């Protein structure tokens with residue numbers, strides 16, 4: 137029986153979907169103004185393992201994940217700037233262009249890390265009419281109020297506001313760093329709609345609405361998308377732990393006030409990756425991008441590093457994580473080639489182990505998706521295989537298939553042919569890019585362009601960014 141830790145009740149609960157055999161899951165996605173860092177990638181990999189395991193168990197899973205391309209302000213108290221517009225201005229490009237670029241980058245990372253794409257990945261800006269509709273309902277029901285072209289949610293109208301985060305609003309307010317926005321009635325009220333004009337600045341991404349030209353607040357998109365694609369009540373809603381105090385309580389307040397129904401049955405939250413003990417975040421600027429690591433170590437090793445811990449345990453990212461991941465990948469590869477090279481014998485001792493590994497693996501995963509325990513079961517199985525290469529060849533092949541299937545639930549695809557080559561290709565590309573960078577430093581632009589063009593002819597595309605040169609196989 138699968139048990140899931142529900143943040144709402146702070147305990148593990150037996151999982152029972154609304155509709156038998158189906159799971160409706162929503163996970164908060166990327167704010168597309170910057171590269172995917174490994175903290176983001178770890179959270180997305182965690183959902184991927186969970187979804188793959190649910191599918192393995194026979195559930196028909198429908199997964200929705202958003203792209204936040206508007207309305208996520210630099211300050212949670214609605215007084216900051218839109219992250220996308222701010223970054224676009226810094227880069228002197230149009231915000232729509234920035235968003236497109238970042239979404240493309242996002243898909244590349246997701247594919248390299250072998251994260252299954254969601255069934256639907258809507259952009260916030262694609263659902264403006266639906267958002268306006270929900271705001272109107274909240275206004276009509278008295279949960280929201282309009283001030284100078286902004287619409288705010290009045291948290292005092294929603295009886296259970298902050299229950300998920302166990303917030304004691306008075307204490308939180310006393311601790312808060314930001315002064316109350318003078319337009320708001322209460323400190324924790326949050327924006328559903330923002331006036332496109334602030335002082336002499338005009339928001340580029342803006343839409344007409346009954347309250348004038350504006351754009352939606354960040355929290356609204358997740359409520360609206362969840363309800364549009366999954367119905368009024370979702371089975372599972374996931375996000376990083378940073379969403380427990382504000383973003384998710386706001387989603388609950390919006391959705392439940394609008395529909396009068398429970399919004400989510402199981403709230404799941406992924407712990408953070410830290411760097412030298414500090415939260416890794418785009419806004420703090422202390423992050424390692426997923427690309428950097430994929431470029432260096434290949435998708436498989438990075439993916440192994442990302443899924444080796446429990447999704448509810450924090451990880452401090454350091455060289456050890458990669459080294460351990462490399463060793464484990466090697467251990468698995470060695471076992472697979474030992475099976476391949478073995479001509480088999482007459483023993484049958486592995487049969488029981490094949491049965492046990494599946495059972496023990498499922499037991500670990502049924503316990504709130506305990507990756508480290510399930511991986512330990514797999515490593516034990518590998519030890520068993522290595523000392524049983526004298527088993528009948530068909531038993532060895534069955535052991536190999538079981539191994540590959542269970543590893544597949546972690547998104548570890550050892551059959552991807554290019555992976556072995558990939559790592560050499562990564563090293564080779566690092567050398568070529570370094571030589572090209574030297575050429576550019578010496579102002580030998582003709583040579584550096586020639587390197588880029590020749591690579592393009594060979595099907596490899598280089599992209600020069602402020603953070604360095606990335607490469608990818610041209611599609």
Ligand code: AMP
Pocket residue numbers: 164165166167168174175176177178179374375376377378379406407408409410415416417418
């Ligand atoms: P963002 O693009 O900042 O909105 O974040 C996208 C997703 O990544 C959200 O679910 C966040 O909770 C999650 N996230 C952000 N930073 C980290 C981190 N350091 N470790 C793990 N997950 C993170």
Ligand code: ZN
Pocket residue numbers: 163164165358375383
């Ligand atoms: Zn969200």
